[in-house]
Amino acid sequence: MVKHTGRPGYLQIADDLRAQIRGGSLAPGAPLPSTAKLAEQYDASLSVVKLAVGVLRTEGLVIGQQGKGVFVRDAEEQPPAADSTSEVAELRAAVQDLSLRLAKVEEQLATSTTHRSGRGSR
Amino acid sequence: MVKHTGRPGYLQIADDLRAQIRGGSLAPGAPLPSTAKLAEQYDASLSVVKLAVGVLRTEGLVIGQQGKGVFVRDAEEQPPAADSTSEVAELRAAVQDLSLRLAKVEEQLATSTTHRSGRGSR
DNA sequence: CGAGCCAACTAGGTTAACTATGTTGCTCAC
DNA sequence: GTGAGCAACATAGTTAACCTAGTTGGCTCG
Structure with missing residues (x-):
């Protein structure tokens, strides 16, 4: 710099x-x-x-x-920031849930398909 | 990791x-x-x-x-507005990211293995 | 005993290389 | 003309190495 x-x-x-x-x-x-x-x-x-x-x-x-x-990023899709505490809590829960589901399903995917097909692309 | x-x-x-x-x-x-x-x-x-x-x-x-x-950091000395907004933004991004990946991987799982499974999940 | 130095540990910054993955546009064969 | 495939370029993630700089505690020397 x-x-x-x-x-x-x-x-x-x-x-x-x-x-x-x-x-x-x-x-x-x-x-x-x-x-x-x-x-x-x-x-x-x-x-x-x-x-x-x-x-x-x-x-x-x-x-x-x-x-x-x-x-x-668009200003609108940014922070409504209304009352953040509840929203933060909710989002945090969502993240945790999604992470868990993802981990589970990805593990299953790894064990079930060893070759991993052509991965779609566009 | x-x-x-x-x-x-x-x-x-x-x-x-x-x-x-x-x-x-x-x-x-x-x-x-x-x-x-x-x-x-x-x-x-x-x-x-x-x-x-x-x-x-x-x-x-x-x-x-x-x-x-x-x-x-002490909770009091945190910049409430800026902090929560950025955190909400980050969490939102995380949710979006996770949802996307979950959708993708679940689709892949569905196409590659048509049977398999128990686990109801959602 | 005290002052100063030094070694060890800390975070922070920078760079470079490699890998993975996604997008886009071009070319070439048919 | 159309489609497949490929090359070029993009972000993203990971690792490793090196350097700076601040803090702390112990040790040595006067």
Whole structure:
């Protein structure tokens, strides 16, 4: 990274992208430049760019779609944030439930099919 | 990582630690085990543990202090709005992700093995 | 006895390489 | 012209290595 402000590079990039999103320069639905482009643009390594994007993903500001790109999340599908406590509890329960079911079904899939067929693709 | 649920290892660890924090098993102010300990405990590489802790740091659940350790943040000193929104966003993303994968894997299971099964589940 | 140094342990940051997986567009055979 | 297949490019995850820097406790030396 360029600036030597003491703030780590991946956070600087994350800050910058966040500002562009909040500022509207990166509209909802718009794709971020690719990892490689960002790396070149900020004169950073691929790794720090990936870290930066990871931060934004964790924050829920962007959504990464494998094979396609990373897109700015729509404001509407973001935080209603009504009363979060109950919602958080509910979501947490849902996650736990889904994880369990997934684990179970995936295990069964692994034991039942050893070859794993052509995996559909498009 | 142990479980092969499809959910990435660093998120599994982050989930687990988050649950311990929310559940009170890791009280505010208490230190998390060191990176090395966690790596051994979860049978994961140092890298994924660092990623997991990084997620919790971005979420504001813990605060890392270089040279000392990583400590659970006090609930009061948490930024309520920002924190809950980001967490809701993250949980929502997790639900979406899990649902998608579950659907995919269940479909695969249905097509590859037409009989098999007991387990009613849903 | 006390001051200072040093070794061990801690988190944090950076980079690079490899793998997996998904998407898209082009080409080529038919 | 259509479809299959492939190459190129995308994100995502994992691992490993190296470096920085802060903290702490013990040990040595004056």
